[in-house]
Amino acid sequence: MATVKQESASVTKPSSPEMQTPRPPAIIFPPPPIDANGGENDSMDRDISVAVNTLTNLRQERLSLVRKLEEQAAARLNDQAEFNEKISNMNSKCHEMGAHYQTLYDVYRSVYINHHSLQERYTTLSANREEEKSLVKALEIQIQRADEEAAAQEKTIKELKENIDYNETTLSEFKECMEEFTNKLDKLKTERDELETERNTLAIKNEKDTVLIDHLKNDRLEMAEFQTHTVKGLESEIQELKVILERVKIELFPRYPNMHDNLDNIREVLEEDGHTLKAKKRKRRT
Numbered sequence: 001m002a003t004v005k006q007e008s009a010s011v012t013k014p015s016s017p018e019m020q021t022p023r024p025p026a027i028i029f030p031p032p033p034i035d036a037n038g039g040e041n042d043s044m045d046r047d048i049s050v051a052v053n054t055l056t057n058l059r060q061e062r063l064s065l066v067r068k069l070e071e072q073a074a075a076r077l078n079d080q081a082e083f084n085e086k087i088s089n090m091n092s093k094c095h096e097m098g099a100h101y102q103t104l105y106d107v108y109r110s111v112y113i114n115h116h117s118l119q120e121r122y123t124t125l126s127a128n129r130e131e132e133k134s135l136v137k138a139l140e141i142q143i144q145r146a147d148e149e150a151a152a153q154e155k156t157i158k159e160l161k162e163n164i165d166y167n168e169t170t171l172s173e174f175k176e177c178m179e180e181f182t183n184k185l186d187k188l189k190t191e192r193d194e195l196e197t198e199r200n201t202l203a204i205k206n207e208k209d210t211v212l213i214d215h216l217k218n219d220r221l222e223m224a225e226f227q228t229h230t231v232k233g234l235e236s237e238i239q240e241l242k243v244i245l246e247r248v249k250i251e252l253f254p255r256y257p258n259m260h261d262n263l264d265n266i267r268e269v270l271e272e273d274g275h276t277l278k279a280k281k282r283k284r285r286t
Helices: 002-010 042-167 173-204 211-253 264-271
Strands: none
Touching: 042 173, 042 211, 173 211
């Protein structure tokens, strides 16, 4: 750019008449000499004419070159002005783009910080959720085991109830035991239903109710302890019933030799002996 400016300054504009190159003065040639005989020298005239024509042509070429140089200088000045204006506009646009990119960077930085914070929060929530899922799964396994144990106990109680129904005409004490067993079974079912309801509620609100899981664990331990005591009590009562049944057998077998060991023909034996059983058979509870 400095070179262009120097060249532009060294060339004058053709548009200003004051800065144009002055024309050289006209050349006045002296008349040709006259020889001694009174005639012109033809050879010298021809040389002078050729020289004049050559100088005139050179002068015209010089003037033409000067005009071309002036036109080129003016074009260079115009191009330089346009170039400087374009450079200025480009610098302004660069500053504007720099400010715009700085704004975009600040926005991106803010978004990145928020994204990083949200990512950490999501990781923490995911870990808590996985832990809660594992706790719920463990609780479901415990509830399933409790259901299996309750089903086994219910099956055992049902079998005992069927055996007692066959012999309740002679063993009235079985009725009271069965009522107790039924009450205990209903209580177990009620507690199991409550525990199942709590498990379903926990499955729906597993993200917020971590405290409820701890309470359910305590309830599960109490339930297991209660079931243990209940089973022990049932086993003890069954043993007592077996003792009573053995006593009845000891009393009946000597009197009625035809009676079966499981007492399934007690009604026929007693009717053959003249006894009528008036006791009504109790309906089974469903």
